[in-house]
Amino acid sequence: MASRQQRRDRLIFLVPSMTVLAVILVYPLAYSLGLSFYNYYLPVPRTTFVGLENFRFILADDAFWEALGVTARFTGAAVAIEVVLGIAVALLLDARIPCRRFVNTVVLLPMAITPAVAGLLMRWMFESNWGLVNYFLGLAGVRGPGWTGDPAWALWSIILADVWQNTPFVILVVYAGLQSVPVEPLEAAMVDGASRAQTLAHVVFPFLRPLVLFVLIIRSMDAFRIFDQVFVMTGGGPGTTTQTITFYNYVMAFRQLRMGRASALGVITLLILSLVIGAWIYLLYRREKGEW
Amino acid sequence: MTRRAWRFGRRRGVLCLILLVGASALLIARGAAPTAWAAEPTVHYISHRFPMLEFWVKKMGEYPGIKLEAELIPFDQALEKMQIHLSQGASTYDIMATDAFLPTFAERGWLMPLDPLIAKLRQAVEWDDIDPILVRDVCSYKGKVYGVPNLAISMFFFYRKDLFDAAGLKPPATMDEWIAAAKALTMADKKQYGTAMTLKAGDGFQNDFTYYLRTYGGDWYDKDWKVTIDSEAGVKALTTMKELMKYAPPNVLAFHNDESTVAMQQGLTAMGLLWQSRALAMDNAQVSKVVGKVSFAVPPAATKGGKSHARLAVGCYSISAFTKNDPELVFQVIGKTLSKANMRESAGLATPTRLSVTRDPEVMQKFRFIRAAADNVQAGARLVPSNPEFSEAMLQTTQTLQKGLTGELAIPEALKRAQKVMSDLMTEKGYYKK
Numbered sequence: 001m002a003s004r005q006q007r008r009d010r011l012i013f014l015v016p017s018m019t020v021l022a023v024i025l026v027y028p029l030a031y032s033l034g035l036s037f038y039n040y041y042l043p044v045p046r047t048t049f050v051g052l053e054n055f056r057f058i059l060a061d062d063a064f065w066e067a068l069g070v071t072a073r074f075t076g077a078a079v080a081i082e083v084v085l086g087i088a089v090a091l092l093l094d095a096r097i098p099c100r101r102f103v104n105t106v107v108l109l110p111m112a113i114t115p116a117v118a119g120l121l122m123r124w125m126f127e128s129n130w131g132l133v134n135y136f137l138g139l140a141g142v143r144g145p146g147w148t149g150d151p152a153w154a155l156w157s158i159i160l161a162d163v164w165q166n167t168p169f170v171i172l173v174v175y176a177g178l179q180s181v182p183v184e185p186l187e188a189a190m191v192d193g194a195s196r197a198q199t200l201a202h203v204v205f206p207f208l209r210p211l212v213l214f215v216l217i218i219r220s221m222d223a224f225r226i227f228d229q230v231f232v233m234t235g236g237g238p239g240t241t242t243q244t245i246t247f248y249n250y251v252m253a254f255r256q257l258r259m260g261r262a263s264a265l266g267v268i269t270l271l272i273l274s275l276v277i278g279a280w281i282y283l284l285y286r287r288e289k290g291e292w
Numbered sequence: 293m294t295r296r297a298w299r300f301g302r303r304r305g306v307l308c309l310i311l312l313v314g315a316s317a318l319l320i321a322r323g324a325a326p327t328a329w330a331a332e333p334t335v336h337y338i339s340h341r342f343p344m345l346e347f348w349v350k351k352m353g354e355y356p357g358i359k360l361e362a363e364l365i366p367f368d369q370a371l372e373k374m375q376i377h378l379s380q381g382a383s384t385y386d387i388m389a390t391d392a393f394l395p396t397f398a399e400r401g402w403l404m405p406l407d408p409l410i411a412k413l414r415q416a417v418e419w420d421d422i423d424p425i426l427v428r429d430v431c432s433y434k435g436k437v438y439g440v441p442n443l444a445i446s447m448f449f450f451y452r453k454d455l456f457d458a459a460g461l462k463p464p465a466t467m468d469e470w471i472a473a474a475k476a477l478t479m480a481d482k483k484q485y486g487t488a489m490t491l492k493a494g495d496g497f498q499n500d501f502t503y504y505l506r507t508y509g510g511d512w513y514d515k516d517w518k519v520t521i522d523s524e525a526g527v528k529a530l531t532t533m534k535e536l537m538k539y540a541p542p543n544v545l546a547f548h549n550d551e552s553t554v555a556m557q558q559g560l561t562a563m564g565l566l567w568q569s570r571a572l573a574m575d576n577a578q579v580s581k582v583v584g585k586v587s588f589a590v591p592p593a594a595t596k597g598g599k600s601h602a603r604l605a606v607g608c609y610s611i612s613a614f615t616k617n618d619p620e621l622v623f624q625v626i627g628k629t630l631s632k633a634n635m636r637e638s639a640g641l642a643t644p645t646r647l648s649v650t651r652d653p654e655v656m657q658k659f660r661f662i663r664a665a666a667d668n669v670q671a672g673a674r675l676v677p678s679n680p681e682f683s684e685a686m687l688q689t690t691q692t693l694q695k696g697l698t699g700e701l702a703i704p705e706a707l708k709r710a711q712k713v714m715s716d717l718m719t720e721k722g723y724y725k726k
Contacts, residue, residue: 042379043400063688128543129483129560143480149543151698235368237493238545239695254372255687257379 036264042257054264064265066240067248068272074155074244075223078162082219083212085163086170091200093171094178104175111168119232122161123148126233148234151241158242161229166222170215177211178204213284217277224273245269333617334359335625338374339389340367342549344443344569344641345607352387352629358621366548368494368687378402383614386622390439390610392495396680397610398433404611405436409623417627421646430675431608439608440626443569443642446673447499447602448664450488450556450574451563452477453587463563463589467507467532470563470592474539477562486539488552488564491697495683496548497690499603502676503565504529506601508594512677512714517723521693522704522711528594530696530703537697545694557582565591565602568668571661572640588664590671604673606645685717 036054040047058064089107093100110118125132126147134144147157181204189199205212227246230236236243236251243251249269253262337352339345341364353360365373371393377384378397390397397403410419422441431439451463455477464470474486490496505511510525537544541560553570555561557580573579574586593600609626611619635644636652640659643666644650656662676682689710696706718724 042375043402129541129555130558146542146545149546151545151700234546235492235494237691237694238491239493239698239700240691241698241700243691251687254376255368256684257375 032263032266035260036267038260040258040260040263042259047260050260054261055268057261058265058268063240063243063248064245064268067243067245070155070240070242071224071226071244071246074159074162074226075220078159078166078223078226079216079219081159081163082167082170083215086167086215087174087208087212089167090171090174090178093175107171108168110165111172113165115165115228116232118165119161119229122157122164122229123233126157126161149238151238154234154238154242158226158229158233161233162223162226165229166219170219173211173215174208177208181207209284213280216280216284220276220280221273224269224276245272332357332359333621334361335387335617335622336385337362337387338370338385339364340370341365342567342569343573344445344638345389347638347641348442348609348629348634351634352625355625355628358625371683378612378614381614383612383616385612386615386617387626388610388612389442390608391605392676393680393683394431394439394608394610395433395678396683398436398438399680402613403438404613404615404619405438406440406611406623407437409619410437413620413623413627416624417630418632418646419627421632421648422630423645423647423650426606426645430606430678431610433678439610440630441606441645442609442626442630443607444604444645445568445607445642446604446665446668447503447565447567447591448661448668448673449563449589449591450566450571450586451589452559452582452585454585455562463587464592466592466596466598467504467594471532471535471539473563474536478539483560485541485555485561486563487536488547488555488561488566489533489536489540489544490547490549490552490565491533491537491545491694492548492551493690493694494548494687497694498676498686499567500533500565501529501690501693503591503600503602504532506672506674507591507599508532512682513679517679517718519711519714519718521714522707526707527703530693530706534697534703545698556586567605568661568665569642572659588661590664590667593671599672600668601672601674602668604669604675606675607642681714681717681721681723685714688713 037049037051038047039050039053093104093107097103113121124130126134128134128144128146128149131144131147133147137144145153147153185203186199189203194202225246226244227250230242230244230247231250234242236247245265246269249262249265252258252265335352335355335358337349337360339349339362345364349360349362349364353362363370363373370389374385374388374397378400379402388397390403394403414420423444426441426444427437431437431441449463456463456473459473459476461473461476464473470487476486477484478486490500502512505521505525508525508528510520510523510529512519512521514520541547541555547555549567549570552561552564552566553573556564556566556570557574559581571586571588575583577583591600591602609630611622611626615622630645632646632648635646635649636655638644639649639655639662643662644655649655692701692710692713693706695701696703701709
């Protein structure tokens with residue numbers, strides 16, 4: 001058991017990191033929470049306390065629910081594609097394909113690009129008249145859609161851009177997981193005559209489950225907060241078909257200059273995101289409660 | 293190491309530390325007060341980017357004895373940056389292109405009234421040569437001058453004369469003729485579309501919509517500032533825009549002015565409503581495939597012989613109320629940049645705002661589209677409403693109106709919701725009695 005002196009030393013060692021956390025995490029959060037109870041309109045220096053009025057306004061606002069719907073569709077589609085594709089590619093890389101190192105490097109390249117630059121790149125690739133995507137579709141005899149200017153395709157163009165950039169993260173994590181699967185259970189499965197699919201489902205995937213959960217949580221959080229690609233590729237349009245929660249938050253704060261409402265929206269977003277992550281953990285570990 | 297050497301080393305270390313701290317303090321102080329240290333004052337400029345403003349910035353940089361730091365960025369980003377900095381009372385910018393949001397900024401106390409400077413420097417900047425109507429109607433607010441007009445431009449009709457001649461068509465005089473001509477000249481398989489449109493939400497969409505709305509007899513507000521877009525004219529405007537969209541490039545809802553200009557320059561579109569400032573670029577062989585093929589006309593009216601009300605815009609240069617530079621110097625930089633000689637040189641980029649230049653027959657003859665611009669104003673080109681709330685509600689309103697074009701909402705519903713957005717803001721700002 002640690003002595004009083006040891007406990008005190010530990011606390012002293014914790015002070016610097018707790019101070020940093022308080023400055024960069026707790027203070028902004030508390031400040032934002034405080035602002036959400038005020039009518040703070042940037043051009044007017046005077047602020048007034050309005051209680052829960054900002055929250056009431058947002059929850060009654062159609063634009064909020066639309067943005068939430070867009071965010072949910074985006075997160076669901078992007079994360080699902082990234083996880084499935086990422087696992088598939090990781091398995092492929094694990095299967096000792098030729099030029100594996102080269103493929104490994106190339107596959108990971110999109111991760112090295114900042115999201116705004118990736119968005120710009122994708123904006124030009126999805127440009128309907130002169131873009132690369134429609135050019136290749138044209139070579140295949142397909143007339144490409146208007147992508148970012150077409151309400152039916154605009155969200156998909158952002159989803160595809162996100163998949164391009166973030167699938168490598170899933171590949172990286174899952175591939176690392178595959179390297180750590182012990183050989184003994186795999187050999188036992190082979191001796192027992194298990195097929196490749198059975199080995200994957202009953203031996204490999206249980207090992208990967210914590211990693212997949214980790215990837216799902218990280219990617220869901222990131223996807224839910226998507227901003228850069230939306231800002232660069234579509235600006236939330238056409239109409240509001242690609243206006244996600246964070247983009248709507250940005251519009252409220254920096255175009256409408258309603259800082260109080262924007263803070264309230266930030267708080268609501270944080271609560272929703274916490275619920276989503278909690279739900280992921282509960283759903284994926286409901287049989288194994290207590291594992292975490 | 294001897295004790296003496298150790299001491300000497302320690303002293304040297306302390307000396308180095310003192311020097312380092314001193315140098316850092318010096319650098320920080322220099323950064324905090326650039327005007328106090330710099331040999332020449334730095335004037336900070338921000339505006340959106342298009343050829344006319346690029347020209348002015350080039351000339352401004354030639355002003356002797358100053359260092360110019362200019363930011364020319366897309367319209368919405370420029371507006372956003374100005375709002376954020378000015379709302380905090382920051383002296384980040386000295387000169388700003390305020391244009392349609394001049395009343396909004398003036399109302400919030402972010403702009404410096406120029407009347408005392410004009411009184412003092414009237415001769416030096418040849419103030420009386422600057423069009424007084426533009427000063428009064430656009431660059432003033434509540435009787436005070438807050439800007440110097442730097443350009444006047446209107447949107448007019450660009451069309452490919454070669455394609456029109458080949459198809460036996462004339463420039464459309466009515467909306468129906470426009471739709472018919474656009475249909476006739478659309479050959480999507482050859483990547484040729486009938487018409488360019490500027491439909492990106494924000495000021496781009498607003499420019500186009502204002503033209504259709506007013507040309508069909510409507511407007512944004514009535515004389516009592518009641519919002520009036522949810523009207524028969526509003527329905528006709530959006531219906532015509534939706535019909536024309538069928539003959540526009542597929543991603544036209546993402547088109548701002550640059551995209552519409554490029555579409556015309558690259559031969560992607562056969563006609564369209566574009567800003568006067570883009571006319572010269574059609575004949576620039578370095579960037580245009582249609583040199584000498586584009587002609588200009590007054591935009592179509594609703595019916596034959598009717599009026600056509602395209603957008604007219606007057607740009608103003610304003611001085612930040614929070615500038616730390618000498619206001620007289622900043623005003624002179626603006627005034628000298630907008631000199632007669634510079635304006636004569638740039639007359640092809642926009643209609644000059646100095647009377648002596650606009651009345652110069654040589655200038656009128658040299659730039660063939662200036663005639664179209666003059667006809668356009670005669671035909672009824674008009675400024676946007678001057679109330680501060682107009683630009684404030686623009687993004688949300690146009691996003692909602694755009695939904696009427698995408699089919700997310702029926703046209704009457706889109707108009708109804710857009711009207712509510714604007715009306716709510718007007719109510720909040722105390723325009724209507726509750």
